[in-house]
Amino acid sequence: MKYEHQPIEKKWQDKWEEAGVFHASNESDKPKFYALVEFPYPSGQGLHVGHPRPYTALDIVARKRRLQGYNVLYPIGWDAFGLPTENYAIKNHIHPAEVTKKNVARFKQQIQSLGISFDWSREINTTDPDYYKWTQWIFLQLFQRGLAYKKEMAVNWCTSCKCVLANEEVVDGVCERCGSPVVHKVKSQWMLKITEYAQRLIDDLDLVDYPERVKAQQKNWIGRSTGAEVDFTATTGDKLTVYTTRPDTLYGVTYMVLAPEHPLLEKWKDTISNWDEVRAYQDAAARKSEFERTEVAKEKTGVRLDGVAAVNPVNGVEIPIFISDYVLTSYGTGAIMAVPGHDTRDWEFAKKYGLPIIEVVKGGDVEKEAFTDCDTGIMVNSGILDGLTVEEAKVKIKEFLEEKGIGHNKVNFKLRDWVFSRQRYWGEPIPIVYCEKCGYVALPESELPLRLPDVKSYEPTDTGESPLAHMTDWVNTTCPHCGGPAKRETDTMPQWAGSSWYFLRYMDPHNQEVLASKEAMEYWSPVDWYNGGMEHTTLHLLYSRFWHKFLFDIGVVPTSEPYAKRTSHGMILGENGEKMSKSRGNVVNPDDVVREYGADTMRLYEMFIGDFEKSAPWNPSSMKGCRRFVERFWNFQNIAVPGGVRKELETSFHKTIKKTGEDIENLKFNTAIAALMSLMNEIYDTGSITVEELKIFTILLNPFAPHVTEELWEQMKFGGGMVCQQAWPVYEEAKCQEDTIEVAVQVNGKVRARILVAADLDKDGVLAQAKSEAKIASEIAGKKLVKEIYVPGKLVNIVAK
C-alpha cells in the first residue's frame, strides 16, 4: 500500500486548523509552556530549507508537550518592516504594504505546508498599525524617561542604502546588508541609552539558561573592563584624565597619547608650536573611513605636540604628548597613558618615535618586546610599589590615588548607545514633533498609532533626509505642548524595533487597550524556550533584553528577563558545504522537497541530518532513508495484530519512550529518531506488531511526522480523536532494564569474550562465570591475578601477570 503524502498532508493541515487544536488558551488549569522561534522577515524569495529547521525542532517540542498535558503557546508572525521590501517597492512601483502582503501570503502557505503546529489565531505583523502603535508607545516611554535622546554625532552611513546603520550592522567596514562601503557622516540621530543597562545585561545572564557561547558573545560585546581614571596635569595647567586597566604600571609611563578629536587640542591651539602639523593629522584622520581607521595591521602614526607636555602625578616626571588615531574618542576618556614596557601598541609606537621604555615588572626583556604577560611578576623602578607583586601593587596604587585625589576606580564598557533612527520610509514613524519653542515633544498617546503617510516616492535621498521629509502636509503639524507650529520627526525606527517586544504581543495579540494585558503577561511570562540564530546574539537578543528590562523597571512586564532558555540551531548549508545563497546558486526550495517526498520526510530529514546546534550540508541522497522510514511505519498496518505490548518487546518500548522524550528536551532529535528506527527494526524482526504497540509507536512518532501518524491512526480506527490529542506514553524505570545482559570480559584491558549473565548476579558470580569461559581461562592460565574489576551490567576486567 503506497503512502500518498500529498492529499493526506493537506487533509490533516486543514483538519487541525478547522478544529483549532493548536490554539493556546489564556486560561487553563494545565501547566503553561511558551515556545518561541524567531519570526521571519517575509522576503520576496520565499522560504528556503534553512527556515524549517528551527520551526520543526520547536514544533516537535511543542507537540510533545501538548501530548504531555501542557497548555502550549507556539506562535508565529512577520517581522515585515525593512529595506529589501522597500527597495523592491521602489524598483517595481508597488506600495511596500502591498509587497509585504504578497510575501506574507507566500510564506504562510509554505510554512503551513510543513505541518508546523503554530497557533495561527495569534499571527502578528510588525507593519500592522495595531501592532506598531505599541512599538511607538514603548518608544515614548523611553523618551519620557530620558532613555531616548537626540544627538549630533558621527554615524555609520551606508552609501548605497543611503541610511544610518547601528554599529552592530557594520561588518568589516561595509554594510552588513548590501556590502557597500560605510562612511562617517555627522547627523542628528535618535539614540537609545542601552549603555545604562550594560551592567545588568551582563549580571542577569546568570539568571537565564543560555548556551555558553551566547553568554560569552554578549559579554564580549558589552565589553566590561575594570581599571582606574588617573588625572595627569598638562604644562598648561589643564587636567588631563586617562583611563587605564593597569594603574599599577604608572611609573612606567613615558608619554601620553590623545585622540585626534580630543577637545583640549583646540584650546591649546596657540600654545602648540607645530599646530599646522597637528591640524593636518586631524584632517587626515577625519577623512578616513571606519574601515581604514580600524584596520589592525597598519602601522601606528602620530604627531608629537611641541610646546605642551604632561606631568606624571606619581613621580612628577614630565612626559611628551602625542596625538594618534589609534586612540578613540568613543572609549574611555579619549586619552591614554603609554607604558611601552608592558603594552604592545605602546611599545611599537615608542620604538618608532624613539621614546624611552621603562621596565616596571620584572620577568621579560623590554628592549626586545613588550612584557605583557606579567600578572605574576614583581614591581621594579616603581617608587612606593617596588618589590610588590602586580596584584598587591594594584591595590596599593588605587589607595594611593584616592588618598591624593588624583584618581579613582572606574569601570568601562565597549557597548555604545543604540543609534535608533533610519532615513527610510518602510519603518515605524517616530512619534515626536519638533517645536521651535518647546523642543522635542512626545505625541500624546491618544494620537497613536502615528501612521505612515501614503507617499508617491520612497526613494531615499542623497541629502540624508528620510523620504517622509517631502510630505509637507504630514510633516507640518502643531505642537502638542504649546499649540504652535511644529514639524514631525521624519526618520523612522530600525527593523530591530518591532522585534524587540513581539513575544509579548503573542500573549494577547488582539488587545486594543494595552500592548498585552497584565493577566496574559503574568500567565505566559517568561518565554520558556526561545530558539534562534547565533547571528542575532549581539543584535536582536541584546536589544530585546534591554527593552524588556526597561519595561520591567516601569512596571509593564512581570519578569526582568524575557527568555528563560535560549538555544541556537546550526545553518543548513548548500550541497557544496557553502552557505546557501542566490548568488552561489545552491539554494534549495522546501516546496520541491515537500512535493516530492512530503512534509513528514522533510521534517525527519532536517532533524536527522546531524547535531541540531551545528551546521550541516544539504544531502538529498540521505532523504531516501527518511522516506523509507515513513513508508515502513505506514506498512505497520499490514502486519498489525490484536494484543498488548509483547513480553519480548517490553523493555525496548520502555527504553525508547524514555530516550525519545529525553532526547527531544535535549535538542537531540537525531538520536531520538535513531531510537525509533531501532525499535522499528526490532518490531519487523518479530514479523508483526500488536495494536497496543502500534498505538504507542504512533504517538512517539507523531511530533516528528504528524501527518502520516494521524492518517494511520484514523485508518486503524484507534479512536479517541486525533493522535495529537492523545497522551504521551509513560515509561517505568524498572522496566528499562533487561533480565539478561551481555557483559564484555577483558583481560588486561582487551576484550576477549562476551558472556550473558542474569542482570541481578553479583560481582563474584559474574567473575566466576567469566573465568569459566574457555577463552578467558586459557588467557589467564598460569598467571597471577592482580586485580579484578566489575562494572555492573557492562564489563569485567581481569588484570593478570
Next chain:
RNA sequence: GCGGGUAUGGCGGAAUUGGCAGACGCGCAGGAUUUAGGUUCCUGUACCGCAAGGCGUGUGGGUUCGACUCCCACUACCCGCACCA
C-alpha cells in the same frame, strides 16, 4: 591578539559522572523476490590479514586496570569580537 567551538569509517553522524568505539541512516558488495528495477526483503561492510590475530577516534606526551572521554604541550579548520588603553 581576545573569546567560543570543532577534529571519529567512503559519507552524515552515535558513544562523556573514564568502562564493549563506529548506534542510526546513506553509500557500497553479495543474495532473494520480480518480465523488469532508481521497488521490497535478507546478509555483509573502520582498516590490515585467508585466518589466528593485529591495529584504530587530528599530532606528541601523561594519569589509569581501562582514555574518543581527564591532564599537559601542539596542529588544522570554523564562528564571533578586535588599535577598547
